[in-house]
Amino acid sequence: MAKPKLATASLAGCFGCHMSILDIDERILQLVELVDFDKSPVDDIKEFTGRCRIGLIEGGCCNEENVHVLKKFRENCDILVSVGECATMGGIPALRNTIPLKECLDEAFLNGPTVHNPSGRIPDDPEIPLLLNKVYPCHEVVKIDYFLPGCPPPADAIWAAVAALLEDKPIALPYELIKYD
Amino acid sequence: MSEKISFTIDGVALEASPGQTILEAADAAGIYIPRLCKMKGLMPFGSCRLCTVLVNGRPQSACTQPAGQNMTVENNTEKLNDYRRSVIEMLFVEGNHYCPFCEKSGNCELQAMAYRFGITAPRYPYMFPDRDVDATHPDVMIDRNRCILCGRCVLTSKAVDGKNVFQFTGRGAHKKISVNSAAGLGGTNLKVIDKAAEVCPVGSIIKKRVGYAVPVGQRKFDARPIGSEIEEEKVK
Numbered sequence: 001m002a003k004p005k006l007a008t009a010s011l012a013g014c015f016g017c018h019m020s021i022l023d024i025d026e027r028i029l030q031l032v033e034l035v036d037f038d039k040s041p042v043d044d045i046k047e048f049t050g051r052c053r054i055g056l057i058e059g060g061c062c063n064e065e066n067v068h069v070l071k072k073f074r075e076n077c078d079i080l081v082s083v084g085e086c087a088t089m090g091g092i093p094a095l096r097n098t099i100p101l102k103e104c105l106d107e108a109f110l111n112g113p114t115v116h117n118p119s120g121r122i123p124d125d126p127e128i129p130l131l132l133n134k135v136y137p138c139h140e141v142v143k144i145d146y147f148l149p150g151c152p153p154p155a156d157a158i159w160a161a162v163a164a165l166l167e168d169k170p171i172a173l174p175y176e177l178i179k180y181d
Numbered sequence: 182m183s184e185k186i187s188f189t190i191d192g193v194a195l196e197a198s199p200g201q202t203i204l205e206a207a208d209a210a211g212i213y214i215p216r217l218c219k220m221k222g223l224m225p226f227g228s229c230r231l232c233t234v235l236v237n238g239r240p241q242s243a244c245t246q247p248a249g250q251n252m253t254v255e256n257n258t259e260k261l262n263d264y265r266r267s268v269i270e271m272l273f274v275e276g277n278h279y280c281p282f283c284e285k286s287g288n289c290e291l292q293a294m295a296y297r298f299g300i301t302a303p304r305y306p307y308m309f310p311d312r313d314v315d316a317t318h319p320d321v322m323i324d325r326n327r328c329i330l331c332g333r334c335v336l337t338s339k340a341v342d343g344k345n346v347f348q349f350t351g352r353g354a355h356k357k358i359s360v361n362s363a364a365g366l367g368g369t370n371l372k373v374i375d376k377a378a379e380v381c382p383v384g385s386i387i388k389k390r391v392g393y394a395v396p397v398g399q400r401k402f403d404a405r406p407i408g409s410e411i412e413e414e415k416v417k
Contacts, residue, residue, distance in 0.1 A: 085281050088302050089273075090309075092281070097309035140306055147301035151281035175406055178296050180280035181287065181397075 004053035004166065006031075007077060008040040011066040012093045012135060013059025016152045017084040018042070021056070023155035034166055039076075048076045054165050055080045056158075057144075060090045061136045065129035074142040079165055083158065085151045085180065087138045094135040101133055146171045150179050188252035190234075197248035204232055204243040207256070213408035214256050215265055215297070217272075217290055217382055218331035219244040223340065226332045229272075231265055231294070262298065269295050270303035275354075277309060277326035278383075284392030285384030287400025291329060292383075293407035315360070317367030320389055321378045328358055328385040338377040346371045358385070 010018055018041060024031065037043045038052050055077030061067050074080055085091040096104050109115060109122045138144050148157050148171075157177040164171050185196040190203075190212050197206035202225060207214050217229040225244035232243040235255040243256070255261065272291060280286045312325040330349070335358070338346040346369045350359040362368030371378065373388055381387070397403065 082302065085279075089278075089307060092279070094307075094309065095279070098277070098311040134309065137302075137307060139302065144302075149301050173299070173301070175296060175299075176404065178299060178301065180292055180295070181283070 003034065003036045005038040005050060006035040006040070006054045006056070006162070007038040007048065007052045007073065008042060008056040009058065009069055009073060010041060011057065011059035011069060011087070011138070012062035013084065013086045013091070015041075015058070017056075017058035017087075020084075020150075020152035020155050021158055024159045025155070027159055031162070035162075048072065052077045053079065054162065056083050056162075057081065057087050057138050058083050059086045060093060060138060061132060061141050062093050063129040063131050067132070067141055070138055070142055079145045080138075080142070081146045081148060081161065081165075081171075082138045082144045083148045084153055085149065087144075088147050088149060089137050090135040091151070094137075097134040101131060105131075148173075151181050153177075154179065186248050186250050188248050188250065188254060190254040190256050191258070195248075199247075201248055202244055203234060203236070203241075203246050203248050203252075203254055206248050207243065208411050208414075211412055211414035212256065213411045214243045215294060215408065216244060217294060217329065218333060220333055220337075220380060223333065223336050223380075226336060228330065228332050229268070231268055233264065234261065266298050266300060267304070269298060269300060270305055272329050274303050274305045274307045275310065276329065277312065279326075283327065283384040284387055285327075285381075287395070287397065287403055289384060289402075290382035290407060293402035296402060297406040297408060310354075312357075315365045316389075317365035318369075318371060319367065320373035321366060321371060321386065322389055323358065323360070323366055323386055324384060325357055326385075327383045329383055330356060330358070331382060333380040333382065334358065334377045334386055337380045338371075338375070341376040344370055344375070344377070346375075346377060 039045050039048045055073040057073060057080060061070060082088045086093060105122050109117055110120065148161055150157060154177055157173055160173060160177060161171045186199060187196055190207055195206055195210045204214050204219060214232045214234060216232040218226050219232060227242040227245040230242060233240050234243045236246060237253050280292055286292060315323040334347040335349060338344045346361055347358055349356055351357055360366045360369050378386060378388060
């Protein structure tokens with residue numbers, strides 16, 4: 001029987017949660033016995049190659065590409081897990097949510113004290129994903145099945161979650177593994 | 182007035198002195214009723230509603246309701262605990278609670294309450310309100326993004342410090358903690374040694390230059406859920 005597939009993505013995050021995935025240390029050898037990595041920065045597979053049992057999402061949605069990737073994950077994964085504070089509540093990128101988008105762009109590309117931008121243009125190349133009006137937690141965009149809080153979630157929490165899901169059990173984290181920081 | 186009042190919480194028989202609240206009697210008996218605004222030594226305020234219990238089937242806040250003869254109190258039930266989860270989640274979404282960089286993280290009672298109830302994400306959409314920070318005082322600051330309007334600072338400043346530094350202003354979603362000076366907190370007579378500067382259950386009123394002093398793992402709620410100290414009384 002083919003191994004179940006695991007996919008991961010970092011949206012508007014800092015890759016810290018992926019570092020925490022790697023922080024399961026030697027258990028990663030056990031993990032590759034149990035699952036095949038599909039679309040993920042871990043193996044650099046860019047597109048889904050088939051149906052995945054588990055999708056781990058780091059980061060919230062700050063631009064249209066994040067939304068596109070997140071929807072692809074929802075389509076292709078049986079169980080989708082928000083990993084970390086940014087996926088769950090927007091995190092640091094969501095600090096901009098109380099500031100109008102135009103003010104953010106003006107500060108970054110026109111008015112900031114270290115800006116050198118003689119053209120006075122805000123980058124608008126079609127290759128650059130358009131920013132959303134604000135940063136959205138993943139569960140406000142698609143249905144999310146589980147949440148692993150933390151910044152990042154402890155490696156033990158990620159391991160406990162993946163191990164439970166592979167055994168078709170619900171994720172039940174003990175007190176020490178639910179941390180918001 | 183020395184006769185004792187007998188009542189039950191979740192079927193456990195308790196005694197209370199006349200005038201003692203349900204919450205005080207429960208504390209003394211080692212039964213924890215979750216609470217955020219209530220603090221020992223302060224008049225109960227009843228603002229957070231987390232201590233809501235069913236008294237003979239009717240919802241009452243345990244911090245304000247005196248124990249009565251033969252009362253039947255329900256506390257640790259699935260239904261009440263789900264209401265409590267819901268209240269905690271509302272407090273999280275209606276403020277801007279960025280635990281990852283908050284100085285209070287690990288010692289925060291709101292966060293600890295969410296840990297105790299095993300909350301991994303709120304069921305409500307985040308509101309991301311636009312709130313301000315007042316850093317005009319040399320030793321203490323207010324970050325209103327984190328305020329849960331419990332009223333501890335208001336009551337403490339009046340009743341313990343004998344000052345009148347904090348007060349609620351506005352109504353409904355516009356309600357906020359204001360200070361007794363147009364120049365901000367720095368214009369008030371608040372001193373860093375005042376009790377009001379240390380009673381905030383969250384990271385809204387914090388002392389400057391003392392943050393992150395305790396390493397992760399050794400903070401107040403890292404290993405033990407909030408309320409453990411009361412529940413351990415029962416074991417003794």
